[in-house]
Amino acid sequence: MNETAIDIAQLRKKQPRFQGIESGHRACLGCGQALAARLVMESAGPDVMVANATGCLEIFTTPWPESAWRVPWMHSLFENTGAIASGMEAALKAQGRSTKVLAFGGDGGTFDIGFQALSGMLERGHNVLYVCYDNEAYMNTGIQRSSSTPHAAMTTTSPPGKERMGKRHLKKDIISIIASHHIPYAATASVAYPSDIRKKVRRALAIDGPTFLQIHSPCPLGWGHEGDQSIAVARLAVKSGLYPVIELERGRLAGVMPIREKHPVAEYLKAQARFRHLFADDHRAREEQEHLQALADHNIETYGLMGDGPDPMDTEGADTVRRGGMRWA
Numbered sequence: 001m002n003e004t005a006i007d008i009a010q011l012r013k014k015q016p017r018f019q020g021i022e023s024g025h026r027a028c029l030g031c032g033q034a035l036a037a038r039l040v041m042e043s044a045g046p047d048v049m050v051a052n053a054t055g056c057l058e059i060f061t062t063p064w065p066e067s068a069w070r071v072p073w074m075h076s077l078f079e080n081t082g083a084i085a086s087g088m089e090a091a092l093k094a095q096g097r098s099t100k101v102l103a104f105g106g107d108g109g110t111f112d113i114g115f116q117a118l119s120g121m122l123e124r125g126h127n128v129l130y131v132c133y134d135n136e137a138y139m140n141t142g143i144q145r146s147s148s149t150p151h152a153a154m155t156t157t158s159p160p161g162k163e164r165m166g167k168r169h170l171k172k173d174i175i176s177i178i179a180s181h182h183i184p185y186a187a188t189a190s191v192a193y194p195s196d197i198r199k200k201v202r203r204a205l206a207i208d209g210p211t212f213l214q215i216h217s218p219c220p221l222g223w224g225h226e227g228d229q230s231i232a233v234a235r236l237a238v239k240s241g242l243y244p245v246i247e248l249e250r251g252r253l254a255g256v257m258p259i260r261e262k263h264p265v266a267e268y269l270k271a272q273a274r275f276r277h278l279f280a281d282d283h284r285a286r287e288e289q290e291h292l293q294a295l296a297d298h299n300i301e302t303y304g305l306m307g308d309g310p311d312p313m314d315t316e317g318a319d320t321v322r323r324g325g326m327r328w329a
Contacts, residue, residue: 017042018070020050025068026060030227032191032217032234033057033133037104039194040131040215043201046071049088050102053081053109056140056219057133081105082117086126093127100205103130107148108138110214111172122181122210129204129211132174135219143222147172150242151295152288153274155222160277165288170295178212179251186212187247192234193318196245196257216243224273236268239315241296244303258307258314259300265293 020041027034033056041048049072052058058075061068076084085103092099103121105114110132121128137155138144145155150171154160158167178186184207189197197215204211216237218230225233237243238257242265245257266289269275278285300306307314 018046020044020046020048020069020071021061022068022070026063027056028060028219028221028227030218030220030230031056031060032219032230033106033135034060035230036131036133036191036197036215036217037061039191039197040102040201040213041071043198044100044102044129044205047098048100048102049092050074050104051076051081051085051088053103053105053114054078054140055106055109056135057104057106059140078109079113080117081109081114082119082121082128082130084117085128085130086117086121086124089126089128101126101128103128105130105132106139107132107134107136108146110134111147111174119181122178122183122212126210127208129201129213131201132212132214133217134214135217135222136171137219137222139219139222148174151292152278154277155274165277165282165284166275175212175214175246175248179248181210182251184209184211185247185249188214188216188243188245190216190234190238190243190245191218192216192231192238193245193257195319200247222274224276225271229271233268233271235315236263236271239263240265240268241300241305242268242292244299244305246303253303256303256305257318258311259305260307260310260314260316262300262306265289265296 021038037057051074053076081103085101089101134148136148136150137146143156145158145167148171149155149167152166154166160166175186175188185204187200189200200213204213216234218234220227220230238245239259240263247255269278278289311317
């Protein structure tokens with residue numbers, strides 16, 4: 001019998017990536033959160049454990065008796081993911097194991113209900129990567145406003161009308177609050193830039209101590225756009241400056257994704273039904289558009305987001321497919 005020599009290195013390159021979360025779950029078509037979670041799990045690899053707050057991700061991946069997870073996974077309450085992840089990390093440390101703990105929550109379980117447990121986890125210095133899948137409302141319970149919901153957005157609890165034009169308050173600056181805990185690494189990312197997510201997950205996992213990643217994750221149902229437009233809408237949030245993609249180390253700005261071609265905020269708003277009231281023939285609608293544009297301009301100035309020219313890591317180059325189909329991360 002003839003034997004064929006196998007190049008193990010080439011074989012590994014041709015094998016599919018490890019998928020900690022499988023297809024076949026019950027997420028909506030075009031769900032940004034499902035894609036973001038898959039990218040995080042691909043980057044993290046198999047030697048991880050997950051604490052997952054109540055919310056969309058928990059619901060659509062674990063309808064009893066099924067599960068889309070291929071790693072040890074624990075369902076926490078809405079409000080205590082940080083505490084559960086802390087306990088998991090402490091137990092692994094006591095056993096002398098190097099398995100990394102990931103904590104997953106939506107904006108409701110991160111910005112609002114679960115913030116106390118998250119803050120405690122960060123302050124105590126647990127070796128956990130906390131990932132917030134930010135879809136900017138309580139989507140799982142019917143699209144209610146959260147403190148992550150953008151100013152002037154329409155939700156079921158912030159409807160536009162005679163008294164106000166959608167939500168009255170600004171989106172909470174959670175990344176600055178997290179950075180004030182002086183943790184080693186905190187960053188924002190967008191599901192529109194998968195390579196950037198991969199790079200940041202790997203960097204966070206290589207750090208000993210608490211790390212935090214906020215991923216902007218469009219929700220077609222709650223935002224009011226077609227499922228096949230999730231990536232295009234997410235890119236406009238970044239390119240307009242309304243959602244800055246940045247990195248912070250010990251509370252200080254360490255890196256940004258530069259904007260090559262700035263887009264007007266109105267282009268981002270027009271793509272979503274949750275902002276359709278801002279295009280009515282109403283002076284209040286025009287004022288709110290101006291407010292949101294001013295906020296985006298403030299972000300660009302504060303973080304120095306405008307690039308100086310073509311850059312392979314800017315908003316146009318960060319996910320360009322390289323020769324041979326390879327990406328930079």
